[in-house]
Amino acid sequence: MARKTTSTTKATPRKKTSTARKEAPGASVKPQKPIFRAGTWITLILLAALIGITVYLNRKKENTAEATPTSEEITYVFAATEGTASSIEIKPADSELVRIARNEQNAWAIELPLEAEANQGLAEAAATQISALKVISPIDGKLDVFGLDHPAYIITIKFSGDKQHTLEIGDSTPTNSGYYVRVDKDKMMITDLSGIDSLLQLVNFPPYLNTLTPTPTLTSTPLPVTETPVPSTESTPEATETPIP
Numbered sequence: 001m002a003r004k005t006t007s008t009t010k011a012t013p014r015k016k017t018s019t020a021r022k023e024a025p026g027a028s029v030k031p032q033k034p035i036f037r038a039g040t041w042i043t044l045i046l047l048a049a050l051i052g053i054t055v056y057l058n059r060k061k062e063n064t065a066e067a068t069p070t071s072e073e074i075t076y077v078f079a080a081t082e083g084t085a086s087s088i089e090i091k092p093a094d095s096e097l098v099r100i101a102r103n104e105q106n107a108w109a110i111e112l113p114l115e116a117e118a119n120q121g122l123a124e125a126a127a128t129q130i131s132a133l134k135v136i137s138p139i140d141g142k143l144d145v146f147g148l149d150h151p152a153y154i155i156t157i158k159f160s161g162d163k164q165h166t167l168e169i170g171d172s173t174p175t176n177s178g179y180y181v182r183v184d185k186d187k188m189m190i191t192d193l194s195g196i197d198s199l200l201q202l203v204n205f206p207p208y209l210n211t212l213t214p215t216p217t218l219t220s221t222p223l224p225v226t227e228t229p230v231p232s233t234e235s236t237p238e239a240t241e242t243p244i245p
Contacts, residue, residue: 077133083160122207136190146180147171
């Protein structure tokens with residue numbers, strides 16, 4: 001009896017594969033996390049906007065500083081070549097005239113409404129306001145629009161250079177930041193409010209050195225004349241003798 005032989009087949013050894021499998025082309029790739037999240041982008045945008053606003057404000061300040069006129073660009077009502085004020089006269093429309101002037105000793109004295117010594121500090125302060133009067137802007141139009149047809153005050157100023165100028169003061173501006181003024185009945189302009197107000201203080205408060213007290217005036221009141229009765233000097237009729245019979 002023939003033996004059955006079993007054939008044993010040898011298993012072919014498998015090739016060693018690397019632990020890292022190569023992904024087949026076309027296979028889905030696992031999505032990666034974004035480097036910057038949404039919150040980070042918002043923070044960066046806000047930071048950029050903040051930097052832009054800061055730069056804009058800095059440039060605006062620089063432009064404003066450049067636009068602000070310097071002392072060389074300020075226009076004054078009276079040029080420095082006019083000299084210093086030697087006489088200031090203010091005529092209000094509804095009260096008495098006030099005038100202060102420098103005397104022969106170059107000291108300020110009050111000439112009107114009463115002659116008196118002046119407070120040198122107050123008088124000099126008023127004179128300084130004249131040289132510092134600034135022109136805010138020139139104007140043009142009819143006099144009655146600005147209250148210059150019947151000015152509230154007329155200021156006459158004499159300068160050391162033998163020049164004389166007049167300022168007619170009209171209404172104040174709607175914003176109360178200046179006065180409408182006409183110079184020498186020619187040029188009209190808006191001047192600064194504080195300078196004119198300082199000059200107009202001379203009307204209400206003349207710079208007397210000493211406070212003036214009114215001196216009572218003694219007036220003699222004539223006494224009524226009374227006549228004393230005088231006895232009559234007419235002769236009385238003499239008594240007539242009656243003849244005795």
